[in-house]
Amino acid sequence: xxxxxxxxxxxxxxxxxxxxxxxxxxxxxxxxxxxxxxxxxxxxxxxxxxxxxxxxxxxxxxxxxxxxxxxxxxxxxxxxxxxxxxxxxxxxxxxxxxxxxxxxxxxx
Amino acid sequence: xxxxxxxxxxxxxxxxxxxxxxxxxxxxxxxxxxxxxxxxxxxxxxxxxxxxxxxxxxxxxxxxxxxxxxxxxxxxxxxxxxxxxxxxxxxxxxxxxxxxxxxxxxxxxxxxxxxxx
Numbered sequence: 001x002x003x004x005x006x007x008x009x010x011x012x013x014x015x016x017x018x019x020x021x022x023x024x025x026x027x028x029x030x031x032x033x034x035x036x037x038x039x040x041x042x043x044x045x046x047x048x049x050x051x052x053x054x055x056x057x058x059x060x061x062x063x064x065x066x067x068x069x070x071x072x073x074x075x076x077x078x079x080x081x082x083x084x085x086x087x088x089x090x091x092x093x094x095x096x097x098x099x100x101x102x103x104x105x106x107x108x
Numbered sequence: 109x110x111x112x113x114x115x116x117x118x119x120x121x122x123x124x125x126x127x128x129x130x131x132x133x134x135x136x137x138x139x140x141x142x143x144x145x146x147x148x149x150x151x152x153x154x155x156x157x158x159x160x161x162x163x164x165x166x167x168x169x170x171x172x173x174x175x176x177x178x179x180x181x182x183x184x185x186x187x188x189x190x191x192x193x194x195x196x197x198x199x200x201x202x203x204x205x206x207x208x209x210x211x212x213x214x215x216x217x218x219x220x221x222x223x224x225x
Contacts, residue, residue, distance in 0.1 A: 086151075096153065099150050101150055
């Protein structure tokens with residue numbers, strides 16, 4: 001089945017720094033999503049981005065489907081950005097396959 | 109509009125006990141899902157349902173059962189709890205299946221933290 005790998009597994013930054021999170025997937029997909037899980041466990045959709053680039057405030061995402069990777073950019077990090085960032089892709093059975101996540105800690 | 113509601117939020121079970129995790133959604137979504145999240149890992153699909161009366165196994169169904177008698181409710185049953193089932197469980201729902209569009213999101217419940225001792 002499809003494998004989803006995220007890097008780095010952990011990232012600690014000072015407030016105001018920029019960061020890039022990476023998601024590699026092992027097979028072609030037509031659906032890729034980024035999620036944020038806050039420190040209280042709540043899961044929030046960030047981007048639906050099967051290809052191309054999207055931006056939402058300080059966050060943006062780019063997926064290069066032909067090269068099987070996606071990047072999530074966070075600019076001017078704030079402490080509220082802390083949590084775990086997941087990417088997930090849809091397999092041929094319409095099931096979401098999740099990466100292990102990148103744990104981001106933003107220090108004030 | 110409550111979205112997806114899960115109960116309980118926390119539970120401790122002894123080995124061999126049984127319990128049901130409740131999940132209700134009020135968005136009239138056909139698709140509902142149960143995931144488990146082990147520490148430091150992403151979510152793994154346990155079971156899913158494409159509508160009332162229809163359920164199917166996900167990646168990790170062993171030790172669990174589900175039913176979908178109504179559109180709103182999708183309970184998850186653990187029959188003989190084992191320490192390996194210690195995890196955080198999330199219920200989710202969506203209007204369409206995995207190929208969601210930018211305007212069709214996956215909605216999550218707040219999770220159930222289960223410990224089996």
